[in-house]
Every structure is written in C-alpha cells, then in structure tokens.
Amino acid sequence: MAQVFAYLVHNDGVLDDSAMELVVAAKAVGDDVTAIVTGSGIDAVADDAAKIFPKVIKIDDAGLAYPNAEVVRKALINVIPAGSVVLFTNNTFAMDCAPGLSIKMDAAYVSDIISLEVDGTTLKTVRQEFGGEVNTHVNVDASNGAVIALRPGTFAADESKSAGGSVEAAAAGDISAKRTFIEIVEPEAGDVDITKADLLVSIGRGIEDEDNIEIAHELAEALGAGAEVSCSRPIVDAKWLEPSRQVGTSGCTVKPKVYMACGISGSFQHLGGIKGGFMIAINKNENAPIFQVADVGIVADILEFLPELTEAVNDL
Amino acid sequence: MEILVCVKRVPDSAENEIEMNAEGNDIERDDLVFSVNEWDNYAVEEAIQIVDNVGGTVTVVTVGDDESDEVLRREMAMGAAKGILLTDDAFEGSDCKGVATILKGCVDKGNYDLIFTGAQADEGAGAVGGMLAAMMDYPYASLVNKIEAGDGKLTIGREIEGGNQEMNEIDLPCVLSIQTGINEPRYVGIRGIRQVSGVEIPELGAADLGLDAAAVGEAGAKVKKVDYFVPESGDGAEMLEGSNDQIIEKLIEILKANGGLQ
Numbered sequence A: 001m002a003q004v005f006a007y008l009v010h011n012d013g014v015l016d017d018s019a020m021e022l023v024v025a026a027k028a029v030g031d032d033v034t035a036i037v038t039g040s041g042i043d044a045v046a047d048d049a050a051k052i053f054p055k056v057i058k059i060d061d062a063g064l065a066y067p068n069a070e071v072v073r074k075a076l077i078n079v080i081p082a083g084s085v086v087l088f089t090n091n092t093f094a095m096d097c098a099p100g101l102s103i104k105m106d107a108a109y110v111s112d113i114i115s116l117e118v119d120g121t122t123l124k125t126v127r128q129e130f131g132g133e134v135n136t137h138v139n140v141d142a143s144n145g146a147v148i149a150l151r152p153g154t155f156a157a158d159e160s161k162s163a164g165g166s167v168e169a170a171a172a173g174d175i176s177a178k179r180t181f182i183e184i185v186e187p188e189a190g191d192v193d194i195t196k197a198d199l200l201v202s203i204g205r206g207i208e209d210e211d212n213i214e215i216a217h218e219l220a221e222a223l224g225a226g227a228e229v230s231c232s233r234p235i236v237d238a239k240w241l242e243p244s245r246q247v248g249t250s251g252c253t254v255k256p257k258v259y260m261a262c263g264i265s266g267s268f269q270h271l272g273g274i275k276g277g278f279m280i281a282i283n284k285n286e287n288a289p290i291f292q293v294a295d296v297g298i299v300a301d302i303l304e305f306l307p308e309l310t311e312a313v314n315d316l
Numbered sequence B: 001m002e003i004l005v006c007v008k009r010v011p012d013s014a015e016n017e018i019e020m021n022a023e024g025n026d027i028e029r030d031d032l033v034f035s036v037n038e039w040d041n042y043a044v045e046e047a048i049q050i051v052d053n054v055g056g057t058v059t060v061v062t063v064g065d066d067e068s069d070e071v072l073r074r075e076m077a078m079g080a081a082k083g084i085l086l087t088d089d090a091f092e093g094s095d096c097k098g099v100a101t102i103l104k105g106c107v108d109k110g111n112y113d114l115i116f117t118g119a120q121a122d123e124g125a126g127a128v129g130g131m132l133a134a135m136m137d138y139p140y141a142s143l144v145n146k147i148e149a150g151d152g153k154l155t156i157g158r159e160i161e162g163g164n165q166e167m168n169e170i171d172l173p174c175v176l177s178i179q180t181g182i183n184e185p186r187y188v189g190i191r192g193i194r195q196v197s198g199v200e201i202p203e204l205g206a207a208d209l210g211l212d213a214a215a216v217g218e219a220g221a222k223v224k225k226v227d228y229f230v231p232e233s234g235d236g237a238e239m240l241e242g243s244n245d246q247i248i249e250k251l252i253e254i255l256k257a258n259g260g261l262q
C-alpha cells in the first residue's frame, strides 16, 4: 500500500487521544506511516506525536493557528503526495475538511467507518446505517489513494508512547482562503446541570409529543433529588427541552450512576456523551441498537411504562 | 440571493423498523416509507427565510428517479420556487463523488450564490457538499447552525463538539451543509402539496448536464457498498421480561442496587 498519513488534532496545546488509535489504523493500512500536525507554535504537540508515530510532519504557521478546514486542506495538499492514504478521526473537523481533500487528491473518500482491512489496493470497510440497526460492507478502491475518517473506537489504541519518532518541519505554502475563522461561542448554561445528576431519565424521539415530556419530569421527581431529565438531540431540535439537557457529542458528556434511555435508538453521537454508569434502556423496538450497549433492557412503550413506573416508585 | 438546495428521498427511519431481506444481503425495501431527508427540511427552511429577507429564489434539486419528484414537491410546498430532477440510468450506483459530480453539472447550468445540502442523509456520509464545493472551488462549511447574510459574504456558525459554535466569515458563492436545529421547518399540509402538484419539474440527464457517463454511476464509483448485514450484538443487555408489574419490581431493585434510588 502507498504511503499512509494520519492528520492529528490537538486542543489547547494537548494532542488528542485519537492519535494513539490512528497509529494502529495507519499501520494496518501500510508500512510507511507519517503523522501530520498543523498549527502555530506546536513544537510540544509535534514532540508528543513523535512518541506515538515513527515520523511526524509539523506544519507550523501563524495562518494555521486555528484549524480552519479550508486552510488545513491547502496545507495538507502541499505536503501529501498523490496516491497516499490519509486517515482522520471522525469528528466535526473531519466532516469539514476530508471530503474536499479527497476531491483535490482525486482519491476515494469514505467517512465514519467502524472496521478497516486491506486487500491489495482495496480497503474493506464496515459502516453503520440507520443509527446502527444495520451495517454495510463498503469496498474502497484506493489505487489512486484514499481519504478515510474512522469512528473513534475502531481500533484499540496503542498507549505505549514508545515510537521514538522524528519530527520534520514542512512549509504551509499558499494557504489563502475564502473562509475566515472568527471565534468560538460557548453554549449558554441552562437552568439545570445534567452532568451533576446521579440519575438521568433521558428521553428521545420515542416521547413523540411535547406534551408527553411531563411523564419524564414526573418520573425524575419521584426518583428523588439526584434525578434529572435529559434527552437526545431531536428533542432539543424540536425546542421541547433546552440545549443544556442534550446528551451526546454535540451536547453534554454525562457520567451518572444510572442512565435511563427512554425511546432513544442509541446513535453513536448520543452514546458518545455517556461516559459510564449503569444503563437501562426502554424501547418498543426489540432490535433497537441501544440494547447492544445497555446493561438492562425493557421492551415497552414508554408512554405507558414510565407512568406505571412513577406510580410504583411513589408507592414505595 | 439565488439559492440551490440539494435534497434526497430517503427511507424514513422514524416510520420504519429496518429489517433484512430474505436473502440477507440488503434491507427489506418493499414496505419502506420514504420521506425527505430530515436535514434537508432545515436547509430548505433556511433558504426560504434568507430569500424572504434579502430577496431571490430558492430552487430545490435532487438526484433520483421518478419517485423523487414527491420530495421536490414537498419542498416546493414549503416555499421553494423551482424544482429540478436529475435522473438518468447512468446515475445508478453513484458514490458520493458521483452524486457531487452530477450536482456540479446542475450548478454549472445555473447562477447560484449559495448552495445548501443537509449535513448528512440516510447513509450518514456527510460528504456530498464538501465534495461539490471542492469541485467548484467554492469555500465550504459543514454543520452550519447559524447564517447571517452580509454583502458578498455570510457570517456563519458551525456546530462543533460539546455544543460549541465555531463562527466564520465565508465568501459567496459558497456551499454550506445545514445542521438540524438551525430553525424550525414549517409544516406542510396535504393542501400545500396539492397546490404545487401541477408545477412542471424539469428532468435533466447526463447528456443535458454535459457529463461523461463513465464519471458517474457504478462505472465511476470508487466506493462500493457490497451488502448489508446485522451486526453481532455482543453480550447485549439483560432483558427484563414478564408482566409490567414484575418488570417494574425488578427494575426498582436494580435502581436501588446501582444508587439510582435511595
């Protein structure tokens, strides 16, 4: 296989943990493996990357201080040879940068894969569809290179940090762009802090109607002071609950003692916000992907089941 | 502002329980209910609101077949002025790049300042908008959840991890992929759809778009879906069974044991 590159992300001068997974993925694709870090004043990040990767290319330029996808793409095109395989960890930056990069490289692109094997110049991947209810085998013709975004957790990370790699500086080249970064706006704090709750009654699209949200509040109230109502994204999109109650990659990260997923299918963006605790899933579809990750599952209609549970708890 | 919104007809996952077919290589497609991709409604709503404010036209386009006509009409009932159906046997089996290539053919024939796609559709690839932008050499931003129209530019917000919003300035013309929650898409009733049922929707094929048939469809695809399968579920959850009373009794024990109930 051709040369393999991994684009590494970092925040506030700290290399993201995904680097330790990307190195394993890169080595599964080919023998000639290089990490690329971009930014401004990134010596420490590049040195950290060299503990994980045998070779690191550092593109240090004031114009790269913020990873504006268009600017990063131009810098990458300037250093990556045609025909290479480029790996990203699948996140909002990859969604922004990787599809366009594949066009400029005239290479194949596949996003959000959960398994990767090499067969000659074909990359055999697995992707999920319909929120994980079914998977697909997807073959990628990498004969002219490929850009791949891996879902975190696809490969077990190599945490040894024993690569002892070398760092080479490269010039950014022309990185003028028609898009300019202004600032990051942080979310407004809500009335409740779901990250502090011991128990979350979390509702998803299965709640069906704004008026039904009351039954979740009633259950949380019955369960006591440590219990709060949280939700999946469609509930916030519909403006039925405030954004501060959303659990997931684009919402809050929570670690309650008990997480009750009620009418939530179990998409990876939702699960990405749950970092531990005992999970109870209640869903009317026995094949819902949430049952693959929950500790305890109940096949039931939440609109009937939750009020019954509330009544039983109140009777204790 | 001339705005083109790219939309897709997809199986409606809220209406369907996805199951495998008898051969075990594809999902059962016979009884699927289809609708417009959830993200696209937000894109069309945003386009309509921009045009309401600054003037212009909203055009919706889809790459599809005869049945895709219905999603175009639904979006026209929302308020899009025009619809375009890109359809050709040669388009069948296109990967994301193929779809972006077909859409580029349509963009080249128009004079659009702004092009929207949904942030992703049923396959969760989220690739077509970024590819189309790179092919056009237009700037691109994904996961857009705020747009303010300016002079020759837009100020846009992108949704990034943890609910943070990345603000950018972007030159026109550009391509944006629109994230859910950016607005509240208006309701479309049967009557609205009836009102646009007679509007003519032009159909364009590979030749009309000046496309090389080998660059699109199965022939041009470097990314090929081989089959569908049901993932092995690992250990999975311990399922509580019995009457509701029995389940609730067990559940209360479990809540107590795990600190969820004092």
Ligand SMILES: Cc1cc2nc3c(=O)[nH]c(=O)nc-3n(C[C@H](O)[C@H](O)[C@H](O)COP(=O)(O)OP(=O)(O)OC[C@H]3O[C@@H](n4cnc5c(N)ncnc54)[C@H](O)[C@@H]3O)c2cc1C
Pocket (backbone or CB within 6 Å): A131, A203, A204, A205, A206, A207, A208, A231, A232, A233, A234, A246, A247, A248, A249, A250, A251, A252, A262, A263, A264, A265, A266, A267, A268, A269, A270, A273, A282, A283, A284, A285, A288, A300, A301, A302, A303, B013, B014, B119, B120, B143
């Ligand atoms: C960039 C990006 C970021 C995202 N970030 C997040 C995020 O932070 N958090 C998040 O949650 N999502 C996020 N999403 C959306 C995510 O992909 C899913 O669309 C979403 O999580 C689905 O929510 P859900 O499970 O409530 O709805 P669905 O997937 O529609 O599932 C509803 C479930 O309810 C069940 N159900 C229906 N009725 C009943 C009933 N009466 N009783 C019991 N069960 C019932 C159904 O069987 C189904 O399993 C993001 C998406 C993108 C593209």
